Amino acid sequence: MKNKATEEKVLAQLLRRNMGKAISDFNMIEDGDKIMVCLSGGKDSFTMLDILQQLQKKAPIQFELIAVNLDQKQPEFPEDVLPRYLDSLDISYHIIEEDTYSIVKDKIPEGKTTCSLCSRLRRGIIYSWAIKNKITKIALGHHRDDIIETFFLNLFFGGKLKSMPPKLLSDDKKNTVIRPLAYAKEEDIAQYAKFKEFPIIPCNLCGSQENLQRKQVKKMLSNWEEQFPGRLQSIFSSLSNVAPSHLLDPSLFPFKDLINNAVITTEQEVLFDDLETVLPNSKKETVNQLEIKNLS
Numbered sequence: 236m237k238n239k240a241t242e243e244k245v246l247a248q249l250l251r252r253n254m255g256k257a258i259s260d261f262n263m264i265e266d267g268d269k270i271m272v273c274l275s276g277g278k279d280s281f282t283m284l285d286i287l288q289q290l291q292k293k294a295p296i297q298f299e300l301i302a303v304n305l306d307q308k309q310p311e312f313p314e315d316v317l318p319r320y321l322d323s324l325d326i327s328y329h330i331i332e333e334d335t336y337s338i339v340k341d342k343i344p345e346g347k348t349t350c351s352l353c354s355r356l357r358r359g360i361i362y363s364w365a366i367k368n369k370i371t372k373i374a375l376g377h378h379r380d381d382i383i384e385t386f387f388l389n390l391f392f393g394g395k396l397k398s399m400p401p402k403l404l405s406d407d408k409k410n411t412v413i414r415p416l417a418y419a420k421e422e423d424i425a426q427y428a429k430f431k432e433f434p435i436i437p438c439n440l441c442g443s444q445e446n447l448q449r450k451q452v453k454k455m456l457s458n459w460e461e462q463f464p465g466r467l468q469s470i471f472s473s474l475s476n477v478a479p480s481h482l483l484d485p486s487l488f489p490f491k492d493l494i495n496n497a498v499i500t501t502e503q504e505v506l507f508d509d510l511e512t513v514l515p516n517s518k519k520e521t522v523n524q525l526e527i528k529n530l531s
């Protein structure tokens with residue numbers, strides 16, 4: 236049986252591998268980047284900062300990390316916890332103090348969900364701080380399970396096939412958000428946070444109820460995983476293996492242009508089971524199994 240130190244080492248390796256792959260797949264970090272690492276005080280952001288620092292030491296490129304916490308002036312927020320932890324690390328940090336708690340309490344009637352206004356205010360403050368401080372990337376601690384949950388929330392309640400992107404350009408194109416933990420499982424992060432004994436700050440200080448729909452989706456997913464181990468990873472893999480030709484969005488695939496014996500000039504991929512319909516006989520044998528590009 237492995238001891239705690241070995242298990243922690245193996246987990247750290249796994250998280251570094253996950254993060255390294257996500258960074259490389261989406262070109263999240265480039266030489267000279269100044270990265271604002273958003274630290275909420277939860278297990279995810281502590282883990283993100285810890286693993287980013289480990290990768291920074293080994294990376295062949297130079298980039299700067301600045302840990303930033305937004306103190307939203309929630310009641311009983313333990314102001315000393317994060318500075319004490321960050322002082323123990325070799326990292327620059329900054330605490331932004333903005334009383335969004337009072338604004339939210341003032342604007343939202345008692346009993347209504349406060350998260351959407353709160354998140355909007357938080358995003359505005361973080362984006363402005365990043366611009367003012369010449370930040371090139373804003374790193375958030377969302378992980379694989381957040382991405383899957385968001386996918387189902389959009390599917391069930393929004394009628395959209397979309398999730399949380401690993402890399403995002405803000406609407407005004409002034410900020411780039413990255414999610415280096417995009418490939419990491421929540422259970423691995425939770426275990427790692429336990430091993431490392433991060434000084435976790437409870438996330439219910441604002442008194443808001445956790446989003447009920449997200450809670451339900453989380454439960455549904457964990458039941459599925461229990462019943463059918465591996466299902467979550469399969470769902471997650473499907474998000475990076477999309478076949479627009481087998482969905483129903485004409486803006487992503489030129490369905491109107493498909494005719495028998497046509498020559499395919501699109502870069503869109505065509506799945507195997509459709510080759511009979513769309514390819515002339517002479518071309519079938521030259522076809523790569525999953526990708527048909529510019530046949531002529």
Ligand code: SF4
Pocket residue numbers: 349350351353354438441442443444
């Ligand atoms: S849980 Fe509280 S702090 Fe978090 S987004 Fe909702 S209102 Fe804001």
